[in-house]
Amino acid sequence: xxxxxxxxxxxxxxxxxxxxxxxxxxxxxxxxxxxxxxxxxxxxxxxxxxxxxxxxxxxxxxxxxxxxxxxxxxxxxxxxxxxxxxxxxxxxxxxxxxxxxxxxxxxxxxxxxxxxxxxxxxxxxxxxxxxxxxxxxxxxxxxxxxxxxxxxxxxxxxxxxxxxxxxxxxxxxxxxxxxxxxxxxxxxxxxxxxxxxxxxxxxxxxxxxxxxxxxxxxxxxxxxxxxxxxxxxxxxxxxxxxxxxxxxxxxxxxxxxxxxxxxxxxxxxxxxxxxxxxxxxxxxxxxxxxxxxxxxxxxxxxxxxxxxxxxxxxxxxxxxxxxxxxxxxxxxxxxxxxxxxxxxxxxxxxxxxxxxxxxxxxxxxxxxxxxxxxxxxxxxxxxxxxxxxxxxxxxxxxxxxxxxxxxxxxxxxxxxxxxxxxxxxxxxxxxxxxxxxxxxxxxxxxxxxxxxxxxxxxxxxxxxxxxxxxxxxxxxxxxxxxxxxxxxxxxxxxxxxxxxxxxxxxxxxxxxxxxxxxxxxxxxxxxxxxxxxxxxxxxxxxxxxxxxxxxxxxxxxxxxxxxxxxxxxxxxxxxxxxxxxxxxxxxxxxxxxxxxxxxxxxxxxxxxxxxxxxxxxxxxxxxxxxxxxxxxxxxxxxxxxxxxxxxxxxxxxxxxxxxxxxxxxxxxxxxxxxxx
Ligand code: GLA
Ligand code: ZN
Numbered sequence: 001x002x003x004x005x006x007x008x009x010x011x012x013x014x015x016x017x018x019x020x021x022x023x024x025x026x027x028x029x030x031x032x033x034x035x036x037x038x039x040x041x042x043x044x045x046x047x048x049x050x051x052x053x054x055x056x057x058x059x060x061x062x063x064x065x066x067x068x069x070x071x072x073x074x075x076x077x078x079x080x081x082x083x084x085x086x087x088x089x090x091x092x093x094x095x096x097x098x099x100x101x102x103x104x105x106x107x108x109x110x111x112x113x114x115x116x117x118x119x120x121x122x123x124x125x126x127x128x129x130x131x132x133x134x135x136x137x138x139x140x141x142x143x144x145x146x147x148x149x150x151x152x153x154x155x156x157x158x159x160x161x162x163x164x165x166x167x168x169x170x171x172x173x174x175x176x177x178x179x180x181x182x183x184x185x186x187x188x189x190x191x192x193x194x195x196x197x198x199x200x201x202x203x204x205x206x207x208x209x210x211x212x213x214x215x216x217x218x219x220x221x222x223x224x225x226x227x228x229x230x231x232x233x234x235x236x237x238x239x240x241x242x243x244x245x246x247x248x249x250x251x252x253x254x255x256x257x258x259x260x261x262x263x264x265x266x267x268x269x270x271x272x273x274x275x276x277x278x279x280x281x282x283x284x285x286x287x288x289x290x291x292x293x294x295x296x297x298x299x300x301x302x303x304x305x306x307x308x309x310x311x312x313x314x315x316x317x318x319x320x321x322x323x324x325x326x327x328x329x330x331x332x333x334x335x336x337x338x339x340x341x342x343x344x345x346x347x348x349x350x351x352x353x354x355x356x357x358x359x360x361x362x363x364x365x366x367x368x369x370x371x372x373x374x375x376x377x378x379x380x381x382x383x384x385x386x387x388x389x390x391x392x393x394x395x396x397x398x399x400x401x402x403x404x405x406x407x408x409x410x411x412x413x414x415x416x417x418x419x420x421x422x423x424x425x426x427x428x429x430x431x432x433x434x435x436x437x438x439x440x441x442x443x444x445x446x447x448x449x450x451x452x453x454x455x456x457x458x459x460x461x462x463x464x465x466x467x468x469x470x471x472x473x474x475x476x477x478x479x480x481x482x483x484x485x486x487x488x489x490x491x492x493x494x495x496x497x498x499x500x501x502x503x504x505x506x507x508x509x510x511x512x513x514x515x516x517x518x519x520x521x522x523x524x525x526x527x528x529x530x531x532x533x534x535x536x537x538x539x540x541x542x543x544x545x546x547x548x549x550x551x552x553x554x555x556x557x558x559x560x561x562x563x564x565x566x567x568x569x570x571x572x573x574x575x576x577x578x579x580x581x582x583x584x585x586x587x588x589x590x591x592x593x594x595x596x597x598x599x600x601x602x603x604x605x606x607x608x609x610x611x612x613x614x615x616x617x618x619x620x621x622x623x624x625x626x627x628x629x630x631x632x633x634x635x636x637x638x639x640x641x642x643x644x645x646x647x648x649x650x651x652x653x654x655x656x657x658x659x660x661x662x663x664x665x666x667x668x669x670x671x672x673x674x675x676x
Contacts, residue, residue, distance in 0.1 A: 050393015
């Protein structure tokens with residue numbers, strides 16, 4: 001199967017700028033008084049570091065509108081002109097992430113209300129109500145003014161909408177919108193009562209006005225309500241984003257828009273939010289330690305890069321990363337030599353077309369004064385970090401070819417926010433160890449280690465073009481997901497499911513007639529019970545003459561047509577199916593009944609990879625801590641080989657020869673692309 005519509009090369013994010021964007025958050029508004037010296041020096045240093053783009057205005061509302069209706073764009077005019085004169089792209093932000101004090105004081109409705117129904121005081125950031133008509137009016141006014149002022153400006157390249165949308169608001173206005181959302185979704189209170197199973201504990205609603213967002217002071221046990229509140233909150237952000245976008249799309253339709261995401265942040269379904277973005281972007285802050293632990297960190301962050309790329313199925317922006325220490329980590333460890341280069345190349349390897357930082361210059365005060373920056377308080381280019389950044393800048397100049405190159409993944413791993421929300425809410429099974437995200441990453445790890453490109457998608461994206469689809473713990477089935485998986489297998493795809501699959505429908509109601517609900521037929525099984533194991537306790541899966549440890553969850557499975565490949569080794573269910581495969585249409589559906597450490601997944605997916613002939617980025621056995629990732633434009637393949645260990649590692653790279661990878665080295669090898 002091939003992906004018919006997926007181009008091998010995408011246009012650059014900024015039209016007419018076919019280079020990797022290199023730069024990051026720049027706060028000249030903190031230095032207005034010193035602009036004659038500092039701003040000038042900033043430009044000199046930026047160019048010296050090979051920086052070609054700076055993100056401005058992110059938290060600049062107070063500088064742009066210090067008093068209501070009194071706009072001060074003079075300083076930003078100067079900054080934008082300065083960027084243009086120096087050949088730099090401006091990633092221009094809308095300032096809604098934080099607002100001036102006068103606004104909160106005059107219009108307290110803009111302040112967020114927490115789940116205890118208490119209104120916040122002014123301060124911090126991400127502290128606004130998403131429904132407030134006043135806040136919406138004010139953001140639209142300033143966004144309009146920005147777009148009108150800079151629509152023709154040669155520096156304007158990308159709109160950076162707000163900053164890291166997060167949190168939720170429980171004010172009366174938001175409650176009202178929540179009820180409207182539910183009315184539209186369910187049509188009647190009867191339907192809502194049924195969908196949420198409200199007869200439980202006498203929780204039935206007799207009037208819409210009784211519906212309130214979940215709160216520790218009130219309702220938290222109606223799982224359907226909890227889920228719909230999260231979905232509603234996502235819709236609030238989508239709606240707010242679109243509201244911010246209105247004037248920008250009207251006045252500057254040619255400029256791509258994004259908002260910076262946070263990997264697997266739990267509060268917003270990013271697949272849904274991404275539908276509104278032109279390009280996905282995210283802020284990546286791995287905690288490198290300089291030890292073998294970095295391998296684990298690398299896997300987690302590779303996963304998040306792949307996830308962000310998959311949101312739009314095209315290259316993304318690494319909107320922020322730290323060129324050195326990250327101040328909010330418990331230990332603000334410095335990057336070891338080579339690590340800055342490595343983390344930047346890692347993002348590129350997984351589909352980023354930008355390497356951007358927080359922050360360009362360290363501020364003198366407040367809470368981020370010790371966060372890593374390109375320019376330190378010391379103020380010159382004579383620092384180790386500056387030289388690291390400049391080295392990235394030099395290398396990126398030779399990597400124009402990568403801009404727009406695609407990731408040819410034939411494997412998709414399902415990671416779905418709705419599943420995660422429902423799993424996080426479960427009372428039962430192994431409450432403290434449902435570990436959805438970690439479980440998905442356990443499966444991802446095997447592919448990372450073998451250098452097999454993977455897309456990370458949710459359960460309602462199209463499965464067309466994939467050979468292998470893996471859905472760990474697909475506990476909740478959203479409307480259409482089971483059908484889509486069924487069709488995928490029927491047409492010849494290979495599907496892998498695990499314990500805790502197909503228990504509840506989209507409103508968190510358990511399926512009647514046996515688990516895995518509507519996937520019973522595809523998987524050819526019925527799961528009658530599930531055993532939760534105490535920490536340290538284990539069973540085993542006996543498969544192909546080997547015994548693999550099973551822990552946490554053991555699903556008690558009956559075959560209903562599936563072939564039994566592996567069985568449990570002990571306890572009262574010894575000898576019963578633990579690993580099955582079912583032929584369905586032209587494809588196969590596997591079921592792994594128990595949680596297993598990586599050894600089993602390694603062997604299992606290696607076998608599947610061979611059977612399905614899934615290509616690897618590099619035809620080589622990769623030593624521990626090394627991954628290979630691939631980008632291609634259809635003519636040239638760019639193979640990234642990344643060493644996440646503090647050791648020199650010898651790699652037999654087949655036709656590419658023997659290669660000694662230095663500690664934390666990122667090696668990029670180009671070769672003609674084979675037909676795909
Ligand atoms: C986030 C924010 C930035 C900054 C960095 C620090 O990603 O978007 O404004 O606070 O964290 O790591
Ligand atoms: Zn509100």
